[in-house]
Amino acid sequence: MTDPIRVLIVDDDAFARSGMEMLISSAPDLVVVATCSNGAQVAGAIREQYPDVVLCDVRMPGMDGIAVVEALRGSGPAFLMMTAMDDNGTVLRAIEAGAAGFLLKDDDPISIVNAVRSVAAGDTPMSARSARHLVSWVRDDPQAARRRDAQARVEQLAPREREMAIAVATGASDAEIARQVLVAESTVKSTLATVRAKLGARTRVDLAVTVVRAGLV
Numbered sequence: 367m368t369d370p371i372r373v374l375i376v377d378d379d380a381f382a383r384s385g386m387e388m389l390i391s392s393a394p395d396l397v398v399v400a401t402c403s404n405g406a407q408v409a410g411a412i413r414e415q416y417p418d419v420v421l422c423d424v425r426m427p428g429m430d431g432i433a434v435v436e437a438l439r440g441s442g443p444a445f446l447m448m449t450a451m452d453d454n455g456t457v458l459r460a461i462e463a464g465a466a467g468f469l470l471k472d473d474d475p476i477s478i479v480n481a482v483r484s485v486a487a488g489d490t491p492m493s494a495r496s497a498r499h500l501v502s503w504v505r506d507d508p509q510a511a512r513r514r515d516a517q518a519r520v521e522q523l524a525p526r527e528r529e530m531a532i533a534v535a536t537g538a539s540d541a542e543i544a545r546q547v548l549v550a551e552s553t554v555k556s557t558l559a560t561v562r563a564k565l566g567a568r569t570r571v572d573l574a575v576t577v578v579r580a581g582l583v
Contacts, residue, residue: 370397371486374417374443376434378403378426382471386421386448386478393479405429409438417443418486424449424456424468432460439464444485461571466490468571490570516579522564528582530554531561535574535583 373390375398377383387398399415402408406429408420420443424431435445444466449456461468467490469481484490523531526547533543540558544551558573567573577583 368395370395371419371482372397372399372415372417373482374398374400374402374408374411374415374420376402376405376408376420376422376426376431377448378423382423389475389478390421390482392475393482396479396482405431405434408434409441412438412441412443419443419482420445421482422447422465424460431465432456432463435460435463435465444488446481446485458575461569461575464568466569466571513579513581516576517581519565519576520580520582523561527557527561527564530557531565531573531577532582534558534570535577 373396375383375386375390377386380403383401383403387401390396390398399417400411402411405422405426408422411417412420420434420438422431422434422445424447429437431447435447439445445460445464447460447465447468448471449460449468450471466485467481469478473481520528520531529547530543533546538546540551540554543554547554558570562568562570562573565573565576567576
């Protein structure tokens with residue numbers, strides 16, 4: 367039997383923390399090993415409980431989610447950020463700090479559980495709904511220099527690579543992209559690995575951010 371995915375939940379809102387704990391615990395392959403009410407508690411919880419995934423609120427008083435990721439991104443677990451729809455550029459800074467992905471707090475329960483599974487497997491979860499919000503957040507980013515840098519990076523992509531990168535930014539899965547461009551899913555995975563290398567993108571969300579900043583979506 368496969369060991370369950372060990373999850374650490376970090377949220378300063380006791381009600382939200384309890385609700386997320388109940389949701390995660392309802393999945394047979396997930397187990398909540400600890401909860402934290404602030405960012406300062408996370409390092410100790412990681413040392414004691416060895417979580418696979420840290421499900422962390424972005425906005426918290428004191429040490430917020432971004433500071434947590436910056437301080438602990440090399441400590442073992444993957445960081446999956448929880449955000450409200452009005453967090454705008456905050457989630458972008460979390461991704462740039464090293465978070466593996468993000469989910470919206472009001473996503474449906476199945477999407478949240480699947481996002482945890484995806485992060486634990488080394489993937490970067492981003493639903494079509496999350497992708498739409500990501501597009502809005504990036505377009506609101508006032509830093510023109512970032513847009514110019516993104517445009518220069520995407521110029522390196524071949525037409526097929528660009529097509530797949532745009533599909534990622536719309537929230538398409540590898541299987542959906544494979545059907546769209548009529549290739550094997552393994553080809554999509556290898557092509558996207560090349561795209562990430564060309565763009566200097568660590569994760570699928572990094573890739574999507576670059577594509578949107580470049581104006582391709």
